[in-house]
Amino acid sequence: MFQVRIHGRGGQGVVTGAEMLSVAAFFEGRHAQAFPSFGSERTGAPVVAFCRIADKQIRLREPILEPDFLIVQDPTLFKVIDVFAGLRSDGYLLVNTNKTFAELHLGQVVDRLPKGHAVIVPATEFAMKHVGRPVPNAALLGAFAALTQFVRLDSVEHAIGEAFPGKVGAANIAAAREAHEFVLMQQRESAA
Amino acid sequence: MLKQIEGSHAMAEAIALCRPEVICAYPITPQTHIVEGLGELVKEGALVDCEYINVESEFAALSVAIGASAAGARAYTATASQGLLFMAEAVYNASGLGLPIVMTLGNRAIGAPINIWNDHSDAMSMRDAGWLQLFAETNQEAVDLHIQAFKLAEELSMPVMVCVDGFILTHAVERIDIPTQQQVDAYLPPYDPVQVLDPAEPASIGAMVGPEAFTEVRFLAHYKQTLALKLIPEFSEEFSKAFGRESGGLLRTYRAEDADMLVVAMGSVCGTIKDTIDEMREDGIRIGLVVIVSFRPFPVAALRTALAAAKNVVVVEKSIAVGMGGQLADNVDVALRNLPRPPRLHSSVAGLGGRPITRASLHHLFRQASVQPWEGTNFLDLNERVVGREIHRTRKNRRSGPTAENILRQLGKSVPPVAE
Numbered sequence: 331m332f333q334v335r336i337h338g339r340g341g342q343g344v345v346t347g348a349e350m351l352s353v354a355a356f357f358e359g360r361h362a363q364a365f366p367s368f369g370s371e372r373t374g375a376p377v378v379a380f381c382r383i384a385d386k387q388i389r390l391r392e393p394i395l396e397p398d399f400l401i402v403q404d405p406t407l408f409k410v411i412d413v414f415a416g417l418r419s420d421g422y423l424l425v426n427t428n429k430t431f432a433e434l435h436l437g438q439v440v441d442r443l444p445k446g447h448a449v450i451v452p453a454t455e456f457a458m459k460h461v462g463r464p465v466p467n468a469a470l471l472g473a474f475a476a477l478t479q480f481v482r483l484d485s486v487e488h489a490i491g492e493a494f495p496g497k498v499g500a501a502n503i504a505a506a507r508e509a510h511e512f513v514l515m516q517q518r519e520s521a522a
Numbered sequence: 523m524l525k526q527i528e529g530s531h532a533m534a535e536a537i538a539l540c541r542p543e544v545i546c547a548y549p550i551t552p553q554t555h556i557v558e559g560l561g562e563l564v565k566e567g568a569l570v571d572c573e574y575i576n577v578e579s580e581f582a583a584l585s586v587a588i589g590a591s592a593a594g595a596r597a598y599t600a601t602a603s604q605g606l607l608f609m610a611e612a613v614y615n616a617s618g619l620g621l622p623i624v625m626t627l628g629n630r631a632i633g634a635p636i637n638i639w640n641d642h643s644d645a646m647s648m649r650d651a652g653w654l655q656l657f658a659e660t661n662q663e664a665v666d667l668h669i670q671a672f673k674l675a676e677e678l679s680m681p682v683m684v685c686v687d688g689f690i691l692t693h694a695v696e697r698i699d700i701p702t703q704q705q706v707d708a709y710l711p712p713y714d715p716v717q718v719l720d721p722a723e724p725a726s727i728g729a730m731v732g733p734e735a736f737t738e739v740r741f742l743a744h745y746k747q748t749l750a751l752k753l754i755p756e757f758s759e760e761f762s763k764a765f766g767r768e769s770g771g772l773l774r775t776y777r778a779e780d781a782d783m784l785v786v787a788m789g790s791v792c793g794t795i796k797d798t799i800d801e802m803r804e805d806g807i808r809i810g811l812v813v814i815v816s817f818r819p820f821p822v823a824a825l826r827t828a829l830a831a832a833k834n835v836v837v838v839e840k841s842i843a844v845g846m847g848g849q850l851a852d853n854v855d856v857a858l859r860n861l862p863r864p865p866r867l868h869s870s871v872a873g874l875g876g877r878p879i880t881r882a883s884l885h886h887l888f889r890q891a892s893v894q895p896w897e898g899t900n901f902l903d904l905n906e907r908v909v910g911r912e913i914h915r916t917r918k919n920r921r922s923g924p925t926a927e928n929i930l931r932q933l934g935k936s937v938p939p940v941a942e
Contacts, residue, residue: 349528349695356526356697364695389660389793391690392880 331384332480333394337413338403338467341373346493347401347467348379351474353489354481355383363388376411383480397421399478403453403466405434414439424473426453426466446520449477451509460505461498468494472506476513483510523700529661529691532698533626534559536665538569539706540624540672542598543713544590546575548583550605551638552688553628557600580605584612584625591621592727594718596672599623602688603630606644610651617652617743619728620717622675622682624668625653629789629840630688631875635926639876640688641840642789645817646849652743654682654750655818656770657788661691661698666769667815669701670757672710677753678746679716685817687790689876701765709764747819754816772821774813775828777803781810783892784832784865786825786854788814791838791872791879798884809888814850825857832865836891838884838902840873847871847899868895872902908932 334351338344345366352362360383367378380394396416405427407413417423423443425431427450431440440448451473453466461468468490475483486506491499525532533556537545545564547557563569573590577583580601587597601609606627616623627645631637645655654674658664664686671682686692717727731739751772758770768774776796778784785795792813802809812828814821829835835858839850846852851869858864868891873879883903890896908929916922 352695353526361697362526362695365690366693388696390797390881391790391794393878395880 331382331388331390332398332478333396334381334383334399334401334474335394335397336379336381336401336403336467336470337407337411338377338379339373339407340375340377342377342403343465343467344377344403345379347403347471348381350468350486350489350493351381351471351481352383353492354471354475354485355381357485357488358481360385360480361388367393376407399474400424401470401474402426403470405429408434408436417443420444421447422477423448424470424477425450426470428452428455446517447477449473449513449516451512453505453509456505456508456512457502460508461501465502468502469505469509472508472510473513475506476510476517483507486510523702525698525700526695527698527700528555528693528695529664529686529698530555530628530693531559532661532665532700533668533686533692534563535700536668536706537598537624537626538563538572539701539703540598540669540710541596541707541712542569542572542624543595544573544575544587544597546577546583546586546590546597546599548577548580548601548605550580550602551628552630552640552692553600553602553605553626555692556626556628560598580609581612584609584616584623587623587625588612588616588619588621591616591623591715592619592717592719594713594715594720596676596713597621597623598625600626600628602628603632603638603644606648607632610648613648613651613653615728616681618739620679620743620746622672622679622713622715624671624675625681625683626668627683627685628688628692629685637875638688640690641874641876642685643841643874645683645685646841646843648683649818649849652680652747653818654678654680654747654754654816655685656682656754656816657685657814658687658691659790659792659813659815661686661694661696662767663769663815664691665698665700666761666765666767669706669710670754670761670770672713673757674750674753676713676715677757678750680743680746680750685789690790699767705765709761750816750819751821751823754819770815772814772816772824773828774815776811776813778810778812778828781808781832783807783809783834783836783888784829785809785811785836785838785888786814786829786850787811787838788817788850789840791840794879794881795838795884798881798888801881802885802888807888817850817853820853820856822857825854826861829854829858829865830861834868834891834895835865836868836870836888838870838872838879838887840871842871842874842899851899866895868900869898870900870902874901877903
């Protein structure tokens, strides 16, 4: 079972992001379970959503305490809550920011993870460029698909298109593609 | 058809497939997405011959359902928590009048203090109101139980409450098989009421009944519940034949055959318990689970058979009868009574007001039950330090203030404004 925890703020599409990820995994024939942190969500307040992906039925109903993959949609959360709680030592970290890990003072956290498992993506920039609104969730899923084998980019695109039909969907898909390419480019650079 | 879909939305689709003729609803978290989904289906014309009535309160919601059902319509509503309390009088009326209404309960705690999260306090508050109460373990079962609920309700002419864990199930997006209209039509015949308010053939429903007949009326209500004990497994079996999967029934067991310790629980927590049991089995511990689906009627005989060979029974429940203990544990005790060598009963109250029930805590609980059993009721993951300090404070100071807010301050939380 692969467990993903998404941190963000109310209004950034955290819950929708987890749901779209589960739909993308479903399209690939996997079992997936997405659920929010069950708060009374308010715009701007810290929000957590979860997604489990597995090849058999998922029975577990506890929150994700030891994520394999952490998506942080808002880097201002690092000062507010312990987003890294329980992150597995072989886990992944995907942060939406246009800063570096050093600038975010996350060097120590990144060093503990395997090489290439901590990645930065300016997802809000991509969202502003394509969607015109600061909604980084779709772009981050594009980056997610580049980092793991649990979902392919085309499944992510399909899931985004289902959640947002028409123009909005197409714009979010474009943001996801750019973020996906951005991660692949980083991987090529570090391999070179 | 397999869909990756929110539990509430799947339930809305399943309820629509049951062709309800009147849906009356008042929104309350966490069931709102269900009635919103149904509202959309009516508005877009996917659900035809159905009147969707927005009402001004939960009392009105169930009252309209009662009127609609008495007039011969298949009626549905949903609620949760304080909403169920607000309609309490109508809850008793619906069953007292023998009206086959189906209601979803998106299980949620009851205030004060206000809390929107999941536990079973709301269902327990109406456990003796004369309704059938069926608890869903998964969203698939929530879908399936609604289809069975209409059939049960109408066959018995009594109302059914389908209890679904708020947020944990209602807001979870997962793989769910939504049946076809043909499948549901073949399983669920059109509503053929045993009593109808019809101006062409005037009759009274709900007349005053004095001491000369009240006992007999109540006896027959109890008798109907004993009939339900036979019908629930029958309809569940019929369902599995028609739909190709098992859902519902009175109870089911998991890895129980050779178990020394059996856990008894209801609802979505059973999934987490099954995972915990698998892990403990790996360590050679002989532990199993009995999932209660039908809390009303309570399957005393079936449960007695299921538990008879165990040495220890641990009841994990999301509710507390303050001043007594866990209601489910109390009911399980009835099933154990009169066994020649009854297992020892351990009662734990867990998951109140949405506190997560984790595998780690369950591991600890089940081990504790065998090596260091407790007396009375155990509160899983109770913060004893906070409780101790608050008890000490209230002893020292007569005007100690409101308990809930004092505890929030102790935990370093800001005291939030009252909001939904």
